[in-house]
Amino acid sequence: MKIYNTLTQKKEEFIPLEEGKVRMYVCGPTVYNYVHIGNARPAILFDTLRRYLEYRGYEVDYVSNFTDVDDKIIKKANEEGVSATEISERYIAEFRKDMDALNVREATVHPKATEEIDGMVEMIGDLIKKGHAYEKNGTVYFRTRSFENYGKLSKKKIDDLEAGIRIAVNEEKEDPMDFVLWKPKKEGEPFWPSPWSDGRPGWHIECSVMSRKYLGEQIDIHAGGEDLVFPHHENEIAQSEAANGKEFARYWMHNAFLNIDNKKMSKSAGNFFTVREICEQFDPQVIRFFMLNSHYRSPLNFSRDLVESAKSSLNRILTAIGALEHLLGSGALSRESVSEEEQLVLKEAEELDKKFIDAMEDDFNTADAIAAIFELVKLSNTHCTADSSKELGQKLKEQLVKLCSILGLETEKKEELLDAEIEQLIEDRQTARKNRDFAKADEIRNLLLEKGIILEDTREGVRWKRN
Ligand code: AMP
Ligand code: ZN
Numbered sequence: 001m002k003i004y005n006t007l008t009q010k011k012e013e014f015i016p017l018e019e020g021k022v023r024m025y026v027c028g029p030t031v032y033n034y035v036h037i038g039n040a041r042p043a044i045l046f047d048t049l050r051r052y053l054e055y056r057g058y059e060v061d062y063v064s065n066f067t068d069v070d071d072k073i074i075k076k077a078n079e080e081g082v083s084a085t086e087i088s089e090r091y092i093a094e095f096r097k098d099m100d101a102l103n104v105r106e107a108t109v110h111p112k113a114t115e116e117i118d119g120m121v122e123m124i125g126d127l128i129k130k131g132h133a134y135e136k137n138g139t140v141y142f143r144t145r146s147f148e149n150y151g152k153l154s155k156k157k158i159d160d161l162e163a164g165i166r167i168a169v170n171e172e173k174e175d176p177m178d179f180v181l182w183k184p185k186k187e188g189e190p191f192w193p194s195p196w197s198d199g200r201p202g203w204h205i206e207c208s209v210m211s212r213k214y215l216g217e218q219i220d221i222h223a224g225g226e227d228l229v230f231p232h233h234e235n236e237i238a239q240s241e242a243a244n245g246k247e248f249a250r251y252w253m254h255n256a257f258l259n260i261d262n263k264k265m266s267k268s269a270g271n272f273f274t275v276r277e278i279c280e281q282f283d284p285q286v287i288r289f290f291m292l293n294s295h296y297r298s299p300l301n302f303s304r305d306l307v308e309s310a311k312s313s314l315n316r317i318l319t320a321i322g323a324l325e326h327l328l329g330s331g332a333l334s335r336e337s338v339s340e341e342e343q344l345v346l347k348e349a350e351e352l353d354k355k356f357i358d359a360m361e362d363d364f365n366t367a368d369a370i371a372a373i374f375e376l377v378k379l380s381n382t383h384c385t386a387d388s389s390k391e392l393g394q395k396l397k398e399q400l401v402k403l404c405s406i407l408g409l410e411t412e413k414k415e416e417l418l419d420a421e422i423e424q425l426i427e428d429r430q431t432a433r434k435n436r437d438f439a440k441a442d443e444i445r446n447l448l449l450e451k452g453i454i455l456e457d458t459r460e461g462v463r464w465k466r467n
Contacts, residue, residue, distance in 0.1 A: 001056070001361045003221075004297060006229060006252040007153055011363050014251065016220045022053050022060045023215040025249070027207055027224035027232065028110070030067040031091040032076045035098060036272035037287070037302060038225075038258040038265035044291045045255050045366075046223050047104040048408055052360050055406050063214045064107040065207060066092055068114050069200055074189055084190050085114070098275040101284040103408045111210045113201070117192045119209040120201045123243050124181045124194075132242040136172045138184035138197030144177040147238040153252060154230035179235055181205050204235040211248075212240065222249035226256055227264070253364075256299045258291075265302060273302075282307055285409060289314040292366040292407055313374075317404065320377040321411050324384060324397040329418065332386040333393045342392045345383045349399055352376045356403050366407065373403050417451050426455070426462050 001014040016022050026046045029035050035043075050060050068088035077084040092112075099106075113120075124140050127133035132146045144150050144158060151157055158177055165176040180202035185191035191198045211219055217240075222233065233252065240248040257264040260271045278287060281304075290310035294300045327333050338346070352372050359368035380396045401411045417425075425444050432440040445455055448464070456463045 001053075002363050003251050003253060004363045005250075006254050009155075012251070014220075016058070017218055017250065020058060022058045022221065023219040024050065024060065024062050024221035024223065025207065025211045025215060025219055026062070026064045026107075026222075027228055028064040028066050028107075029095060030070050030072060031088045031095060032070065032073040033091060033267065034094055034274040034276050036265055036267060036274050037278050038272065040098070040102060040275050040287065041258045041291055041300070042223065042225050042255050043099060043104050044102055044288050044408075045296045045364075046253075048292060048366060048406075049221075049223075049253075049364055050105070051408055052364070052406055060108075061215055062105075062108045063210065064110055065210050066095075066110060066112045067203065067206065068092070068112045069190060070203065078188060088112075088114075094276070098279070101279050102275070102288050103285070103410060105408075109214045111214065113206040113210075114190075116206060116210055116213070117201065119213055120205050121182075121192075121194045123205065123209050123212075123239070124196075124201075126243050127181065127239065130242065132238075133181055134174065135196045138199065139172070139180060140182040140196050141173055141178040142181055142235070142238060142242075143174065144179065144238065145175055147242050149241070150177075150238050151234065153237055154234050156230060156234070179204065179231065181239075204232055205239060207232075207236050208239040208243070208248075211236075212244065217244040217246050217248075219249045221251045221253060223253040224255075226254040229254055253296075255296045258300050258302050260302055262299075262301065278307075282311060286311045286314055288407075289370075289409060292409075293370055295363075295365055295367050297363075314409070317373060317377055317400065317409075318411060320380050321397060321400050321404075324380060324393050324400070326418065327384065327386060327388070328390070328393050328397065329421075333384075333388055333390045335387070335389040336391075338389045338391050342383070342389055345379060345392065346395060348379055349376060349396060352379070353399060353403070356406075360406075369403075369407070373400065376400060376403070417448075417453060422448065422453055422464060426464060429455075430462070 002011045003014045004011045024046070026042065029039055050062050053060050066088070069084065073084050073087050077087045080087070124133060127142065128135065128140065131143070133140055133142050162176055182194055182196055182199055182201055184197035184199040189200065191200055211222070224233065237248050259265060263269065263271060265272045275287070286307060290307050291300070293310055293313070352375050355375070356369045356372040359365040359372060362368070376396070376399060380400065384393050384396055404411050425448055429441045429444040432438070432444065448455060452466055454465050456465070
């Protein structure tokens with residue numbers, strides 16, 4: 001697979017550190033509110049990359065953090081008169097619900113900053129010992145100029161950066177580019193003891209520490225939105241490489257922004273929609289599909305019209321699968337032998353499988369991969385009819401379901417029961433009741449309920465309706 005590496009600014013062949021294994025770290029959210037739909041972009045994209053790598057046979061260790069101590073969390077806690085932990089735990093729970101709806105899988109490890117303070121204190125102490133950090137009045141700073149390669153990810157030069165910084169009068173840093181690793185507590189803030197002061201860590205150190213703890217000193221892929229390149233990821237590299245004396249991450253992947261009217265969606269700009277509110281208006285799968293339908297390094301505009309159009313595109317795929325299922329279930333497609341023409345169709349389908357894989361291998365081009373799925377939809381709609389062979393119908397359906405599932409798009413979950421299937425299940429339930437097998441009767445009722453079918457027992461018999 002080729003991956004565009006922000007570090008080298010080139011597409012590079014992906015070679016993991018250890019054969020068959022991928023160690024990846026994706027910077028997670030600061031949990032002080034519901035996440036917005038822009039935050040969902042990296043979550044969906046890198047979950048899909050993980051799924052694809054697993055499909056290709058890798059074992060993937062996927063670590064993503066929760067930043068659960070931060071100014072914004074503390075501010076919100078003070079506003080509500082509750083503890084910072086109450087705020088962060090509340091929004092971690094809400095985040096998990098949103099991710100679940102979007103079919104983003106749980107990370108292998110999902111560490112919280114507040115549970116990793118010891119590791120941070122240890123790494124900061126080590127950086128001081130090695131001359132890469134220093135303490136002033138209880139605050140610890142990273143000595144940026146001590147790290148020779150500072151700026152290698154963002155391609156920024158310290159001198160240029162410094163030219164743009166105004167130095168505060170009472171500046172206690174040795175150098176304006178130095179950044180905070182540890183800061184003393186202020187009134188009303190959560191704090192932890194450390195050799196330098198009772199206080200809390202700066203933002204960047206948590207990722208260096210958690211990544212090393214759960215994945216090792218060197219990892220394969222480090223990912224996040226492009227706003228993280230500088231300073232967050234640049235600082236992570238400085239901390240990790242200064243502490244470990246080794247290259248930190250081999251491949252740095254950054255998604256472009258989700259925009260509204262060509263402006264980055266962000267909480268601070270106020271131009272955002274939460275995942276929660278959008279999922280009330282659209283099936284979360286549509287959101288997932290919408291995100292995957294463009295390349296991860298291209299900016300993506302968000303509007304309801306664009307999501308509506310993603311909805312009808314996704315429906316075309318689901319309808320094609322539904323039609324195949326209907327043909328297979330209805331007893332049509334009874335022919336056992338595959339005709340010569342069908343052999344050609346199956347060959348074409350195989351080529352589309354390759355086209356899908358080639359797109360994914362080329363810097364994770366999900367947009368082109370989806371285009372291959374549409375070609376398969378067209379092939380299926382044109383060539384699979386009631387006179388087709390069973391094998392053709394079966395193979396096309398399996399292939400469509402497989403390609404969708406690599407992208408984390410569920411085709412089975414949304415599957416609707418056909419009227420005939422419902423009638424049959426109702427009959428089975430009546431039989432079970434006659435035989436006084438109430439457990440089975442209930443089981444059938446629940447199964448129907450799960451599929452959105454509501455039963456009503458009336459004097460004239462059982463009536464049903466779709467929810
Ligand atoms: P935050 O909670 O702001 O640190 O963001 C969590 C993740 O969402 C990070 O990887 C950010 O880069 C990413 N992110 C934030 N806003 C956007 C946006 N508008 N489009 C794409 N990614 C974003
Ligand atoms: Zn990070």
